[in-house]
Amino acid sequence: MIIIKGGVTSPxxxxxxxxxxxxxxxxxxxxxxxxxxxxxxxxxxxxxxxCQASPVRISRTHLKYRYxxxxxxxxxxxxxxxxxxxxxxxxxxxxxxxMALGVNYTALLVASTGIIGRxxxxxxxxxxxPGLVSGLSEKNGxxxxxxxxxxxxRPKEFAVKVKASxxxxxxxxxxxxxxxxxxxxxxxRHATMLAFITTDAAISKNMLEAALDEAIADTFNMVSVDGxxxxxxxCFIMANGLAGNKKILSKGADYRKxxxxxxxxxxxxxxxxxxxxxxxxxxxxxxxxxxxxxxDAKAIARKISTSNLLKCAIFGEDPNWGRVxxxxxxxxxxxxxxxxxxxxxxxxxxxxxxxxxxFDKERARKSLKDKKVNITVDLKSGRLKAKAWTxxxxxxxxxxxxxxxx
Amino acid sequence: MIIIKGGVTSPxxxxxxxxxxxxxxxxxxxxxxxxxxxxxxxxxxxxxxxCQASPVRISRTHLKYRYxxxxxxxxxxxxxxxxxxxxxxxxxxxxxxxMALGVNYTALLVASTGIIGRxxxxxxxxxxxPGLVSGLSEKNGxxxxxxxxxxxxRPKEFAVKVKASxxxxxxxxxxxxxxxxxxxxxxxRHATMLAFITTDAAISKNMLEAALDEAIADTFNMVSVDGxxxxxxxCFIMANGLAGNKKILSKGADYRKxxxxxxxxxxxxxxxxxxxxxxxxxxxxxxxxxxxxxxDAKAIARKISTSNLLKCAIFGEDPNWGRVxxxxxxxxxxxxxxxxxxxxxxxxxxxxxxxxxxFDKERARKSLKDKKVNITVDLKSGRLKAKAWTxxxxxxxxxxxxxxxx
Numbered sequence: 001m002i003i004i005k006g007g008v009t010s011p012x013x014x015x016x017x018x019x020x021x022x023x024x025x026x027x028x029x030x031x032x033x034x035x036x037x038x039x040x041x042x043x044x045x046x047x048x049x050x051c052q053a054s055p056v057r058i059s060r061t062h063l064k065y066r067y068x069x070x071x072x073x074x075x076x077x078x079x080x081x082x083x084x085x086x087x088x089x090x091x092x093x094x095x096x097x098x099m100a101l102g103v104n105y106t107a108l109l110v111a112s113t114g115i116i117g118r119x120x121x122x123x124x125x126x127x128x129x130p131g132l133v134s135g136l137s138e139k140n141g142x143x144x145x146x147x148x149x150x151x152x153x154r155p156k157e158f159a160v161k162v163k164a165s166x167x168x169x170x171x172x173x174x175x176x177x178x179x180x181x182x183x184x185x186x187x188x189r190h191a192t193m194l195a196f197i198t199t200d201a202a203i204s205k206n207m208l209e210a211a212l213d214e215a216i217a218d219t220f221n222m223v224s225v226d227g228x229x230x231x232x233x234x235c236f237i238m239a240n241g242l243a244g245n246k247k248i249l250s251k252g253a254d255y256r257k258x259x260x261x262x263x264x265x266x267x268x269x270x271x272x273x274x275x276x277x278x279x280x281x282x283x284x285x286x287x288x289x290x291x292x293x294x295x296d297a298k299a300i301a302r303k304i305s306t307s308n309l310l311k312c313a314i315f316g317e318d319p320n321w322g323r324v325x326x327x328x329x330x331x332x333x334x335x336x337x338x339x340x341x342x343x344x345x346x347x348x349x350x351x352x353x354x355x356x357x358x359f360d361k362e363r364a365r366k367s368l369k370d371k372k373v374n375i376t377v378d379l380k381s382g383r384l385k386a387k388a389w390t391x392x393x394x395x396x397x398x399x400x401x402x403x404x405x406x
Numbered sequence: 407m408i409i410i411k412g413g414v415t416s417p418x419x420x421x422x423x424x425x426x427x428x429x430x431x432x433x434x435x436x437x438x439x440x441x442x443x444x445x446x447x448x449x450x451x452x453x454x455x456x457c458q459a460s461p462v463r464i465s466r467t468h469l470k471y472r473y474x475x476x477x478x479x480x481x482x483x484x485x486x487x488x489x490x491x492x493x494x495x496x497x498x499x500x501x502x503x504x505m506a507l508g509v510n511y512t513a514l515l516v517a518s519t520g521i522i523g524r525x526x527x528x529x530x531x532x533x534x535x536p537g538l539v540s541g542l543s544e545k546n547g548x549x550x551x552x553x554x555x556x557x558x559x560r561p562k563e564f565a566v567k568v569k570a571s572x573x574x575x576x577x578x579x580x581x582x583x584x585x586x587x588x589x590x591x592x593x594x595r596h597a598t599m600l601a602f603i604t605t606d607a608a609i610s611k612n613m614l615e616a617a618l619d620e621a622i623a624d625t626f627n628m629v630s631v632d633g634x635x636x637x638x639x640x641c642f643i644m645a646n647g648l649a650g651n652k653k654i655l656s657k658g659a660d661y662r663k664x665x666x667x668x669x670x671x672x673x674x675x676x677x678x679x680x681x682x683x684x685x686x687x688x689x690x691x692x693x694x695x696x697x698x699x700x701x702d703a704k705a706i707a708r709k710i711s712t713s714n715l716l717k718c719a720i721f722g723e724d725p726n727w728g729r730v731x732x733x734x735x736x737x738x739x740x741x742x743x744x745x746x747x748x749x750x751x752x753x754x755x756x757x758x759x760x761x762x763x764x765f766d767k768e769r770a771r772k773s774l775k776d777k778k779v780n781i782t783v784d785l786k787s788g789r790l791k792a793k794a795w796t797x798x799x800x801x802x803x804x805x806x807x808x809x810x811x812x
Contacts, residue, residue: 051735051743081731083744083760116728117761180715180732226714227633228729229736308632308714309586309807316808322522323634325487326586329457330635337457338489354489355523395801401715402722 001261007157009141010172011200012242013037017135018147021128023114023121024076031128032147034196035070035101035136040240041205042068042109043212045185045220047233053080054090055110056234062094062106066205069107071196071236072097072132074125075148075176077114078192080231089120096126100133111234113150113176113192145174148194151400152178156272162261164201164254167245171261173197175235175269179278179401181225182306183233185216192230193273195220197265201258202241203248210251211259212237219266222298222388225277226397227306237262274389275372279397283372284314288328289385290378296333297386300377303331304388311393314373319364321349328377335379343376344368407667413563415547416578417606418648419443423541424553427534429520429527430482437534438553440602441476441507441542446646447611448474448515449618451591451626453639459486460496461516462640468500468512472611475513477602477642478503478538480531481554481582483520484598486637495526502532506539517640519556519582519598551580554600557806558584562678568667570607570660573651577667579603581641581675585684585807587631588712589639591622598636599679601626603671607664608647609654616657617665618643625672628704628794631683632803633712643668680795681778685803689778690720694734695791696784702739703792706783709737710794717799720779725770727755734783741785749782750774 009016014036021031044063046056062068072093079086094108101108112120145155159172175195183193203211216235241247248254275283286304291297304310307327313320324342328335342350345367349359367373373392415422420442427437450469452462468474478499485492500514507514518526551561565578581601589599609617622641647653654660681689692710697703710716713733719726730748734741748756751773755765773779779798 049732049735050737050739050741051731051746078728081728081743081756081760083758085760115726116731117756119761180729182736228713228715228732231732231735307634308803309634312804312807315804318808320521322484322487323586325457325522326455326634326637329455329637330588331456333456335456337487340457350487350523352489354487354491355525393804395804397714398718398721398799398801398804401718402724 001160001162004159004161006159006172007141007145007174008034008172008196008198009138010159011170011198013200013240014198015136015138016140016144017132018143019128019132022124023074029147030074030076031125031132032073032144033070033132034144034198036238036240038240039067039069040238041208042236042238043209045212045216045235047230048184048186049229049231051231053078053112053232054082054086055079055112056232057087058090058094059109062109065106067107068109068238069103070097070101071109071111073111073148073194075113075150077112077118077120078116078232079112079120080116082119085119089122092122093125096129100129109236111194113194113232116231148176150176151278152176153276156269158265158268160261160265162257164257165246167243169199169201169243169245169258171197171199171265173265173269175273177273178225178276180228180230181223181273181277182227182229183220183223184229185221185233185235192232193220195235195269197237199239200243201239202243202245203239207248207255208237208239211262214259215262215266219263219270222302223270223274224305224390271389274391277391278400279394280391281394282314282392284390286375286388287385288377290380290382291384292382294384294386297384299333300328300331301386301388303327305390308393311390314368315392315394317365317368319344319361319368324375335381339380341378345374407566407568410565410567412565412578413547413551413580414440414578414602414604415544416565417576417604419606419646420604421542421544422550423538423543423546424549425534425538428530429480435553436480436482437531437538438479438550439476439538440550440604442644442646444646445473445475446644447614448642448644449615451618451622451641453636454590454592455635455637457637459484459518459638460488460492461485461518462638463493464496464500465515468515471512473513474515474644475509476503476507477515477517479517479554481519481556483518483524483526484522484638485518485526486522488525491525495528498528499531502535506535515642517600519600519638522637554582556582557684558582559682562675564671564674566667566671568663570663571652573649575605575607575649575651575664577603577605577671579671579675581679583679584631584682586634586636587629587683588633588635589626589629590635591627591639591641598638599626601641601675603643605645606649607645608649608651609645613654613661614643614645617668620665621668621672625669625676628708629676629680630711630796677795680797683797684806685800686797687800688720688798690796692781692794693791694783696786696788697790698788700790700792703790705739706734706737707792707794709733711796714799717796720774721798721800723771723774725750725767725774730781731756741787745786747784751780
C-alpha cells in the first residue's frame, strides 16, 4: 500500500465539484457533488442519533437500491428538525441533481451539514445545480473537500493505492467536522462528521458494506471533539470497479488487503478530524492496552477522550494525569486500579494505581507541548487494546460555539 | 415545612468547625469537622467511579458500624490514586480526630476533595486537629461550608424545619463542587461533590438509608457541571434523634414528611452546585416531560445537561435550540421526534419535530439573558418527567481547568 496525494477523485472514473449556492452566510462554497462515470455499488453508515436529519433518512432509503452514481452535499444547513418539508427538500436536491446528471433519482445519495432547525433554501440549491454539474472534473477533488467544510479550518483529504490480484486499486476520501463530533455510526442497514470515500475497486455491495463496517469501527467511531453526537453524521463509500481487479466477492486475501487499506485511510481522515476539532491546538491520541476485552479497551479510551477536564489540562499543557484516572474509572468498565499504569507521552505517571516513583513532572509537561499528545493507559489485565482520538478544549471552542447561530 | 437560615449546625446537638491546616496552596481554610454531641445513625452515598479515593473506601467500611459521631473533611487534596499510603492517611485522619473527640475510631467518617495523585500532607493535618476540635461550635456551620470549598466561589448551605408527630425536626446541609461534577452516587451499601446533611430526627439507620437513596436520585445525581465523574463524590447524612419525635421505623406518614423535606433540601443544594459550576454565569434547569418511563425522562434530561454545544450556546445567549434536539436524540432513548416539542424559557421553538410557526427568536434570546435558564422538552408520549441541572460553559471554565495542578 502506498500513500498518494489526492482525494475523492483519485480513483478512476470519479469526478467532483463544489460551487456557491448562497446557503452559507459567509458566501463561501456550499454545494458539492461527487459523480462516478459508471454505476457503482455503495454503502453508507449513519448516525445512531434518534433525531435523524432528512438527508440521512433519504440516503438510507436510497441505499436499498443496487447501484449509485453520485452524492450531493450541502454545507451551512443540516436540514434537520424540519419535519416533512425537510424530507421534501432532501428529495428535491437528489431529484434535481439526478436530472442534470441524466441518472436515476435513486442513484443519488444526499448529505447536509450546518445549523439544525432552519429550512433548506432549496430554490437556491436547484438554481446552482446546473453549474455544479457542468463543472464536474477529476481535478476538483480538493474543491469538493473545501466546499463541505463548516467550522473546519482546512480541507481533509487522503488517498492510497493498494495491489490486489495484479491490479492497482485506488481509494480516496474527504471528510469534514469539526463540532458536534462524537460519531457512533452504524451501517444500515445505520457522524456531523461527513466522510466520502471513493474507490475504483471491483467489489460486491455486500463486501463493500462489510469493509465499511470494519473500517469505521476503529476510526471515525473513535473520534470525539465535544462528545455531542450529531443528527447528520454520514460516511459514504462508492466503488465503481474501474480498477479492473478480480471482483471481491468474499472475505479472502483481496478483501483483507482492500479493507486494511480502507481502514488506514479512515484512520488518517479520523485523525485529521480530531486535529482540526473546533478551537483545537493539539491532536490527542489515547491508547488503552492490557484490557480483558476489546469492548473494555474501547469504552475506556472513548470515555477518556470525552473528559472536558483532561482536555482543558492538555490545552494548558498541565500534566494533570489524575484526570485520566477519574475518566477511566467513570467508563463503567470493571478493572483493578491497583494494576493500572498511565503514561503522558513517554513519561510514566501512574504505576500500579499510585504515582510513579520516577514521575518527572517537568518532562511530562514538555511532552504536552507537542502538537500531538499521546496518553497511554495500561490495565495489565489482558491483551486487548484500542485507540481513540480527540483534541484539547480551548477558549476558542467556547467562542466558536457561543456565537454560532446568530 | 419551612425554610430557615442555617446549615449543618441548625439541627440540635451538631457542632462544626474549619481551620487552616496548610493543605491548600492558597493558605485558605482546608480542614473541617462536623460533630454530633450524641451518637447518631448515618448513611452515605458514594461515587460509582471504578477508581475510588481512599477516604471513600474508608468511609464505606466505617458505615457498616451502627453509630457515628463525626465527619472530618479536607479540601485541596483528593487523596486518590495514592495506593496503600492513601488508605493509611485516610485512616490516620479518622483516628486522630477520634482520639481528640474521645470517640471510637469507626464513629468517624472521612471525605477529601482536591487534586488527584498527590500524597496527603498528613503531618499537617494531625497537627491541626486539636485546634479544629477545640473550636467546635454550633455557630460555625458557615465556617464548615466555607472550609470545604475548592473552586467554589461561595459557600452552599441550606436548612429546613418539618413537623412530624408533634415534634419539629430540623435538617441542615452544606455541599461543595464545582468541577468534575457528574455524580452518580449509590448508597452502599456507594460525587467531587461533597454533601453533608445533619438532622436531629429520630430515625432508624435503615430508614435513613432509604430516605437518602430517594433524596439523591432526583437531586445530586441529576447535576452536571462538566460531565466528568469524580473519584471522591460523597454524600453523608447523620441523624442524632435529639428532636424527640417518635422514631421513624417504617415508610409511614412521618417517613414521607421527613423524606420530602430532605429531598427539598437536597434539590436546593443541588441547584446551588450547578449555579456555581466552574466558570458558570447561569443556572440551567432542563425538564423533560411526557416520557413513557421515568428512566427515559431522566436519561434525556441528563444527556441534554452534558451537551458542551448547548452549554456554550447558553453562555452566548444564543437560542440555538437545534442543539437540544441533537442531545435528546443522542440519549439512547427511543422516542418519536415528530411528536417532540421544545421550549426555551416560555418560548416554543420546536413543535412536533419542526420549527414552531410562532417561534420568536428575539423573545427566546431574551429568555436566555436571565441568571436562570429553563429548557423544556415535551415528548408527548407518556406521563413521566424528570429535571436535571447544569450551568453554561464559559471561557472561564477553560481558564480554571487549564491551570489547576500547577
